[in-house]
Amino acid sequence: MPYPEHLRDRLAAVRIAIFDVDGVLTDGTLGGGAAHSRRWNVKDGFGFKLARKVGLRIGLCSGNDHADIRERAERLKLDVMRLGRLDKDQAVREILAELKLEPEQAIFTGDDLFDLPGIRAAGLGAAPADAAPELLERVDWRLQTCGGRGVGREVIEGVLQARGEWRSVIAPFIGDMEQGD
Amino acid sequence: MPYPEHLRDRLAAVRIAIFDVDGVLTDGTLGGGAAHSRRWNVKDGFGFKLARKVGLRIGLCSGNDHADIRERAERLKLDVMRLGRLDKDQAVREILAELKLEPEQAIFTGDDLFDLPGIRAAGLGAAPADAAPELLERVDWRLQTCGGRGVGREVIEGVLQARGEWRSVIAPFIGDMEQGD
Amino acid sequence: MPYPEHLRDRLAAVRIAIFDVDGVLTDGTLGGGAAHSRRWNVKDGFGFKLARKVGLRIGLCSGNDHADIRERAERLKLDVMRLGRLDKDQAVREILAELKLEPEQAIFTGDDLFDLPGIRAAGLGAAPADAAPELLERVDWRLQTCGGRGVGREVIEGVLQARGEWRSVIAPFIGDMEQGD
Amino acid sequence: MPYPEHLRDRLAAVRIAIFDVDGVLTDGTLGGGAAHSRRWNVKDGFGFKLARKVGLRIGLCSGNDHADIRERAERLKLDVMRLGRLDKDQAVREILAELKLEPEQAIFTGDDLFDLPGIRAAGLGAAPADAAPELLERVDWRLQTCGGRGVGREVIEGVLQARGEWRSVIAPFIGDMEQGD
Secondary structure, three states: OOOOHHHHHHHHOOOEEEEOOOOOOOOOEEOOOOOOOOOEEHHHHHHHHHHHHOOOEEEEEEOOOOHHHHHHHHHOOOOEEEEOOOOHHHHHHHHHHHHOOOHHHEEEEOOOHHHHHHHHHOOEEEEOOOOOHHHHOOOOEEOOOOOOOOHHHHHHHHHHHHOOOHHHHHHHHHOHHHHOO | OOOOHHHHHHHHOOOEEEEOOOOOOOOOEEOOOOOOOOOEEHHHHHHHHHHHHOOOEEEEEEOOOOHHHHHHHHHOOOOEEEEOOOOHHHHHHHHHHHHOOOHHHEEEEOOOHHHHHHHHHOOEEEEOOOOOHHHHOOOOEEOOOOOOOOHHHHHHHHHHHHOOOHHHHHHHHHOHHHHOO | OOOOHHHHHHHHOOOEEEEOOOOOOOOOEEOOOOOOOOOEEHHHHHHHHHHHHOOOEEEEEEOOOOHHHHHHHHHOOOOEEEEOOOOHHHHHHHHHHHHOOOHHHEEEEOOOHHHHHHHHHOOEEEEOOOOOHHHHOOOOEEOOOOOOOOHHHHHHHHHHHHOOOHHHHHHHHHOHHHHOO | OOOOHHHHHHHHOOOEEEEOOOOOOOOOEEOOOOOOOOOEEHHHHHHHHHHHHOOOEEEEEEOOOOHHHHHHHHHOOOOEEEEOOOOHHHHHHHHHHHHOOOHHHEEEEOOOHHHHHHHHHOOEEEEOOOOOHHHHOOOOEEOOOOOOOOHHHHHHHHHHHHOOOHHHHHHHHHOHHHHOO
8 A cells, every 4th residue: 555655754764653542443433341342453463563573663552441452462462552541642752762762753643633642742643544534634644544444554564665674574475476576 | 523504503502412322322233132232432432521621411312221321321421311211302301401401502413213302302403424314304413424433523523613612622632832823 | 215116016015024134134244152243223123113013014034043133033022033944935934824924915135045035935025235136136126225234124114105104103203293294 | 246257267177265264254353352253244154055065165274263263164164274374375285285186276365465375375366355455466356345245255156157056056046937047
């Protein structure tokens, strides 16, 4: 999936991709009960796996702190989490300090207005195609994918393409022959 | 999301937003079992939170009375509930009496014909984009959002915009700089 | 929702509406486990309730026989069930004999080819908008609704409209004033 | 549903249809917990049943190995499974050796790049309409169906049509009369 050409340099600088959870890695729906039964997408899981291969870090930053988010993050071996955080700007700054990264090395993907502080604390902001209109007006990158349909995959792919690492991470799947051209 | 300009004065008078549940705050599907596993949308939860900031009350009025509705209402700290009520007109009148409000201070959002009495007991009626056609013909406000995709958020946002309170409730997210313009 | 005008007389003769379950009253997806966690639509529940008011009977006829189907049928107080039946023509004939009805008094709604024998044993056949193309070619009534989005409601509404009973069943919701016109 | 005419001979040679699971037989979403609560489609179940009638084998090949996949495979009496396999090319070769089949007798359906090795080890590749764009560019057959909406059914139907066996497997449903023409 192509990324916006004018963002190439900024995407190439990214070392951590931070994601809001509901409406971004899910379609924004929640079941009841303690577990909350979010539904995740395998396309995101594959994207995060490719990211790990080249040292691109993945973080979660959500206003909610539920057992199923932690379980999913553990299964995917995600690098950093800030859950139950309403102060997303502060959460992002903590993550950057912890990893010794500059704001321009982070991209934050959110779907609603409360993600804006997090987006501004990072150097770059992205939002799913079905994010709140007021947020879409204020982000650098309007994604083609809707929440829960592979938003994480699209962001990772864009970053790795801008960094020139996409072809090498997919080489094992594409095969040697095709790599030649 | 914009609201219909001709409804501005009536929306500005609203002090309580009452919602049917199934097909409005959910997509109208139900799992089996006692819990019924409705799926809610985080966008609505965020809208209700913004409403509370400025004292706009939120009510639920459903023909069903299930554990998962009560659980969700409690988590969101909603103000009033009338569950298991087939006489939605009477339920709305009770709510208005309890809160000492006039009909023109209430908006009722429903998705099917059995919501019409509730809508008529309130001063204003809204319906999701995928509501029953016969209901859509009879409401003041046809929403852009489908049931379960953020209907509550769209209603709250419209009311707060008409009341001129939207910019202030989102100020903490938008930031001071932008508030200047 | 309008029904096909040329089917008016045949729809007006209907005394029982028989429905396949998966892909008709649900979107055709099944979770795992014993319960199978089908997701039903409240619009269908409302339609069945309106049908009961005027003595239009409702039946279920499915190749599957799972606990969650029985639970839903019980909750909705449906009149007849034939579950775990691969011989849908025979199942329909049993239902007709039991209720002392003629084939032309039944409509069968299914979504795939194995429903055709049931449809042919009934006098009239309907299929959701997303049914198997080979079935859609062979039914009298191609519905506007997709499986699980209110198929039962559309069928009931069409039958009651053709029988001239729709206005009276919705009168309690529409209100007296409007009934005058 | 029609298959691409130019693939007729290759489809007619197929003796086993191998499917990736997530995003192919499901819409790619996963719930949390041990069971993972995938949602399957009854249209696929019907397709697999028709395949069995004429000895067309069905296989599953997934990078995941979860209880709900095994449960579903058992219920559908599928012929072969290779779960928890990241080396899909090797998995396909094992299946072919086990069943004494040549690569040109297999079709592999996947939705993302990690399915490519499996697709290349089989003689023919298919992908759902909403597969990763990079995969869609590299498969022989771009399906009309999205993941979880009946992908298995579309593949089976295409193979049986190309083999000239479709009319006979659906004869019991279509009826004798129609078979005459």
